Amino acid sequence: MVVGRRRLSAGELAVWRALVDTTDELRRRLSVQLAEDSGLSPADYRVLLALSEADGKRSRSSRLAGVMEWERSRLSHQLGRMEKRGLIRREDCATDNRGAEVVLTEDGADAFRRATAPHAKAIKKHFADALTPEQFDALKDILQSLERHLER
Amino acid sequence: MVVGRRRLSAGELAVWRALVDTTDELRRRLSVQLAEDSGLSPADYRVLLALSEADGKRSRSSRLAGVMEWERSRLSHQLGRMEKRGLIRREDCATDNRGAEVVLTEDGADAFRRATAPHAKAIKKHFADALTPEQFDALKDILQSLERHLER
């Protein structure tokens, strides 16, 4: 690993750029597909996923933000947009008058259902199908290394 | 590679999510670092990089967009913001009255100079230093596979 001795090489820079560009392009395609299939944005999908996994399809807003690892204000803005479109509803919290409960609406659940299988299919098609099992394991290992390195 | 037979597995999904999350986090850190060192955003940096590589540190706007693989309107908005801050200037084009030439200003060149070495250092620190040479080669190979798969 030889940390800190050399400078960044041209090859390293190229791989970094390829990583950014390729993940961008993958995301762009999944995003287009998702919108076509369900009218949802990736952000919508993320929220609906977290919410549909919550007890009773409802969650305190701050708990939801915690689960999703989103900043509260980011979630609040996103929820505002989603509420306008009827994907979620905000209710007052019984146990804490400051709090809000986010509730999945029927429309939200429908859109999520419509999205989920095609989305998985698209991830498989554009991403998983591109790699051999060996490449796949290698990528897993690489990402673990990167994560550990970031946490340090 | 066994395309299209199975459905997306939980493991594949997890790796996809890890890929997205980890690249996001890396970008976030580089972005923070860049802003600290130079006051530039990643988008600013990208434009200044392309422009500083252009002949005479100037370029037709549409040519610049082509080199960067950005949509014209994206670049136009970005240039508008950068012009307000004095990082670039727009001049009328001599040979085509529709056209605009984008010119790197002294301030823009300064900011770019200030940014470039620390930025490379940050990529090395957060990304390149995390991987062994073997992992590095494997990642290069993986990205090539993904790109080829996307182009198909």
Place this chain on the structure above:
DNA sequence: GTGTCATTATTGATACATCAATCAGATTGA
């Protein structure tokens, strides 16, 4: 109980990405 502080959640400002619409100037073909 009251004052202080922490927590919940929202809001506003700014930057950015994408899309559709626009506009001026260039080009082409009758």
Place this chain on the structure above:
DNA sequence: TCAATCTGATTGATGTATCAATAATGACAC
């Protein structure tokens, strides 16, 4: 020539991310 069309570039609208500021309530020490 001049009408139709193409091209270079900008603009406005909408959705999104981040940051700082705010409002309201809760919790706790006293």
